Amino acid sequence: MSRLVMKFGGTSVADLERIRRVARLVAAEVATGKQVAVVVSAMSGKTNELVAWTDGAGRAAAGLPESDDEYDAVVASGEQVTAGLLAMTLRNMGHKARSFLGWQVPILTDEAHGRARIEEIPPENLEECFANGEIAVIAGFQGVTPKRRITTLGRGGSDTSAVAIAAAVKGACDIYTDVDGVYTTDPRIESKAKRLAKISYEEMLEMASLGAKVLQTRSVEMAMAHRVPVRVLSSFVEPGEAPGQGTIVCDEEEIMEKRIVSGVAYSRDEAKITLLGLPDHPGVSSQIFGRLADANVNVDMIVQSRARSAATANMEFTVGKRDAARAVEIVQAAKTEIGFEDVAVNEDVAKVSVIGVGMRSHAGVAQSMFAALAEKNINIQVISTSEIKISVLIDAAYTELAVRALHAVYGLDQL
Amino acid sequence: MSRLVMKFGGTSVADLERIRRVARLVAAEVATGKQVAVVVSAMSGKTNELVAWTDGAGRAAAGLPESDDEYDAVVASGEQVTAGLLAMTLRNMGHKARSFLGWQVPILTDEAHGRARIEEIPPENLEECFANGEIAVIAGFQGVTPKRRITTLGRGGSDTSAVAIAAAVKGACDIYTDVDGVYTTDPRIESKAKRLAKISYEEMLEMASLGAKVLQTRSVEMAMAHRVPVRVLSSFVEPGEAPGQGTIVCDEEEIMEKRIVSGVAYSRDEAKITLLGLPDHPGVSSQIFGRLADANVNVDMIVQSRARSAATANMEFTVGKRDAARAVEIVQAAKTEIGFEDVAVNEDVAKVSVIGVGMRSHAGVAQSMFAALAEKNINIQVISTSEIKISVLIDAAYTELAVRALHAVYGLDQL
Numbered sequence: 168m169s170r171l172v173m174k175f176g177g178t179s180v181a182d183l184e185r186i187r188r189v190a191r192l193v194a195a196e197v198a199t200g201k202q203v204a205v206v207v208s209a210m211s212g213k214t215n216e217l218v219a220w221t222d223g224a225g226r227a228a229a230g231l232p233e234s235d236d237e238y239d240a241v242v243a244s245g246e247q248v249t250a251g252l253l254a255m256t257l258r259n260m261g262h263k264a265r266s267f268l269g270w271q272v273p274i275l276t277d278e279a280h281g282r283a284r285i286e287e288i289p290p291e292n293l294e295e296c297f298a299n300g301e302i303a304v305i306a307g308f309q310g311v312t313p314k315r316r317i318t319t320l321g322r323g324g325s326d327t328s329a330v331a332i333a334a335a336v337k338g339a340c341d342i343y344t345d346v347d348g349v350y351t352t353d354p355r356i357e358s359k360a361k362r363l364a365k366i367s368y369e370e371m372l373e374m375a376s377l378g379a380k381v382l383q384t385r386s387v388e389m390a391m392a393h394r395v396p397v398r399v400l401s402s403f404v405e406p407g408e409a410p411g412q413g414t415i416v417c418d419e420e421e422i423m424e425k426r427i428v429s430g431v432a433y434s435r436d437e438a439k440i441t442l443l444g445l446p447d448h449p450g451v452s453s454q455i456f457g458r459l460a461d462a463n464v465n466v467d468m469i470v471q472s473r474a475r476s477a478a479t480a481n482m483e484f485t486v487g488k489r490d491a492a493r494a495v496e497i498v499q500a501a502k503t504e505i506g507f508e509d510v511a512v513n514e515d516v517a518k519v520s521v522i523g524v525g526m527r528s529h530a531g532v533a534q535s536m537f538a539a540l541a542e543k544n545i546n547i548q549v550i551s552t553s554e555i556k557i558s559v560l561i562d563a564a565y566t567e568l569a570v571r572a573l574h575a576v577y578g579l580d581q582l
Numbered sequence: 583m584s585r586l587v588m589k590f591g592g593t594s595v596a597d598l599e600r601i602r603r604v605a606r607l608v609a610a611e612v613a614t615g616k617q618v619a620v621v622v623s624a625m626s627g628k629t630n631e632l633v634a635w636t637d638g639a640g641r642a643a644a645g646l647p648e649s650d651d652e653y654d655a656v657v658a659s660g661e662q663v664t665a666g667l668l669a670m671t672l673r674n675m676g677h678k679a680r681s682f683l684g685w686q687v688p689i690l691t692d693e694a695h696g697r698a699r700i701e702e703i704p705p706e707n708l709e710e711c712f713a714n715g716e717i718a719v720i721a722g723f724q725g726v727t728p729k730r731r732i733t734t735l736g737r738g739g740s741d742t743s744a745v746a747i748a749a750a751v752k753g754a755c756d757i758y759t760d761v762d763g764v765y766t767t768d769p770r771i772e773s774k775a776k777r778l779a780k781i782s783y784e785e786m787l788e789m790a791s792l793g794a795k796v797l798q799t800r801s802v803e804m805a806m807a808h809r810v811p812v813r814v815l816s817s818f819v820e821p822g823e824a825p826g827q828g829t830i831v832c833d834e835e836e837i838m839e840k841r842i843v844s845g846v847a848y849s850r851d852e853a854k855i856t857l858l859g860l861p862d863h864p865g866v867s868s869q870i871f872g873r874l875a876d877a878n879v880n881v882d883m884i885v886q887s888r889a890r891s892a893a894t895a896n897m898e899f900t901v902g903k904r905d906a907a908r909a910v911e912i913v914q915a916a917k918t919e920i921g922f923e924d925v926a927v928n929e930d931v932a933k934v935s936v937i938g939v940g941m942r943s944h945a946g947v948a949q950s951m952f953a954a955l956a957e958k959n960i961n962i963q964v965i966s967t968s969e970i971k972i973s974v975l976i977d978a979a980y981t982e983l984a985v986r987a988l989h990a991v992y993g994l995d996q997l
Contacts (some may be wrong), residue, residue, distance in 0.1 A: 240681050248635070265651065265653075
């Protein structure tokens with residue numbers, strides 16, 4: 168019997184009426200003979216309320232970790248409520264259903280509270296549930312440590328819960344969200360954006376990490392590692408109302424019609440830090456980035472350039488906006504050891520990226536990108552590339568213009 | 583090292599400011615060298631919100647049990663939030679603290695969801711917590727079944743959690759509430775009501791079951807069975823602000839100065855049902871009350887009287903107001919078998935009771951009561967007595983008058 172894990176986010180379970188629609192979507196899948204597990208988030212807004220309380224209880228006070236075991240105990244209660252309410256609603260529709268919290272599945276994680284990683288999901292309890300003909304309704308976003316303390320998986324963690332459970336029970340995974348699939352770019356910026364029928368794991372992973380919010384990055388990593396077939400689709404339709412909707416995330420080999428570029432992503436969450444007048448000798452980079460790594464500051468794009476004076480260099484790199492102030496403090500504190508002249512921060516930047524597995528076999532993709540941006544008079548500040556993506560850092564004011572230009576130049580308008 | 587379980591209800595943890603005051607009260611006890619466990623309710627209003635959602639999810643629909651395992655999973659989340667927030671607040675004040683949910687203690691209960699009874703509390707985890715110098719912050723009102731499903735203990739269940747935990751760890755139990763102790767009667771009705779310094783378990787049990795809302799009846803039963811010393815006191819004071827406040831609930835032997843009557847309680851939650859023209863032969867009562875018992879309708883006071891016709895009798899009894907309509911249905915359905923002529927319901931009744939262990943050794947207590955009520959022209963409809971209490975059912979309009987008259991006649995005004 169085929170198995171399906173269905174995941175519904177906070178906006179899909181925001182109130183009792185939406186929970187009833189979710190129940191109808193679940194019932195429609197059960198009616199096709201599948202064994203179904205459902206993973207739910209907290210009602211939208213609830214997690215923010217809970218986090219605000221933990222802030223008020225002194226979490227944000229100096230010297231305290233951003234999240235700990237008590238933070239997790241508080242915040243995990245949001246998913247508990249929706250899991251119980253959905254199980255109840257399904258029962259009232261005549262189905263057999265029961266809720267599972269993280270410790271009841273169990274979803275075993277490490278002890279990194281607030282951003283725990285799933286280590287194992289023993290499938291026995293879910294297997295028993297399926298064998299009894301029950302629908303398993305599972306609280307997403309949470310797990311339990313070997314010491315029986317509650318953990319949470321970080322924002323968006325319910326996606327990861329769903330994919331991990333699908334891997335554990337050897338099922339497919341449908342991620343229901345407030346959009347009806349993965350688009351070539353953000354439709355709010357480019358009205359010609361097209362929904363992709365299929366996208367490869369690798370492309371989805373780049374899209375997610377480069378700013379597309381449709382799936383949590385870790386959930387895609389996990390889907391790729393365990394080859395879980397994932398479908399992204401809208402929860403705002405009634406069962407049967409939109410056949411064939413959604414986007415399938417799958418192996419590259421399953422995608423018949425290959426595109427060179429599949430999507431254009433952007434992110435405004437970056438800040439650019441510039442170190443001016445660095446001594447131009449080996450070891451300087453490792454001094455800087457070693458310190459940042461020790462402080463858990465993630466550095467993304469890096470470029471080094473010759474300064475006016477021949478003996479010195481400038482270094483530019485990007486960090487997440489919320490880490491920018493801390494990153495500056497860290498390099499300032501080491502100013503004499505590193506030996507730079509000045510440091511500057513620019514938060515008015517955006518990272519725009521084109522993603523596509525077709526790049527591997529097609530030359531000239533970068534050249535088209537640079538030409539298209541040049542034609543619109545958009546200056547490129549930093550560039551970084553991987554096998555299947557090219558990212559550029561530009562002035563944030565040009566974000567929409569750049570996204571539209573790139574969407575056009577790679578033929579995505581005509582898909 | 584002496585041990586103390588401190589319990590705080592919903593109004594005591596209603597917001598972050600109050601949670602901080604609770605933390606200060608806890609810290610003051612820790613400073614005296616005690617090992618402390620704290621039991622908390624949900625923030626006031628939260629449980630009602632959660633219950634309303636379960637109603638909306640169809641719980642109230644026809645044919646469904648009033649509460650089940652999913653109801654409990656939803657509703658138990660309220661205490662989880664306050665337990666986490668209080669543990670966090672204590673840590674931020676420099677204490678070692680950790681939260682425990684019902685399944686983490688564990689508090690083992692039967693499977694009667696929504697009104698589960700505690701069966702056992704293995705003390706090992708709490709002992710370990712104490713041995714580590716940690717304050718245990720425990721979510722009240724909840725437990726876990728042998729099948730690892732969450733249960734709740736019924737309204738007011740956090741009192742029972744606290745007393746049961748105190749019994750398990752062999753400690754005393756302080757119940758913090760929004761009043762500063764147990765009064766001779768409701769101070770809102772009789773301004774001369776006095777706080778009792780001590781009250782016996784037996785008296786407290788009668789007071790609780792006869793309408794005084796200060797402690798849950800089951801928590802008193804449990805305290806009595808396990809000889810847990812309980813103190814009722816106010817959470818709306820700062821540490822040290824009101825030394826010697828509160829009421830100690832203890833063994834009768836520990837109360838030096840015995841009173842004949844310790845308190846006057848009242849309840850407006852009763853309805854009186856009258857069956858007119860019953861055949862006056864054996865077996866009729868058992869027919870009526872057997873049927874009501876089968877339907878789980880609790881009957882409290884009962885009186886049978888001769889009717890106008892010598893061959894028939896009238897029967898009056900009281901049930902909880904919320905059960906009145908159902909009770910009438912049940913007897914109506916059996917009208918021909920039972921053979922009564924008519925049935926009437928009166929919801930405008932109140933039960934007023936005087937309670938005191940001194941009654942055992944003093945005659946004339948009932949006579950004083952009846953005389954005092956007669957003097958105020960209050961008609962007694964039904965009477966019931968136990969070893970240490972006398973209750974009368976009267977017209978609800980006379981409730982306050984009766985309470986004040988009785989408070990005076992037993993000398994409670996002069997305590």
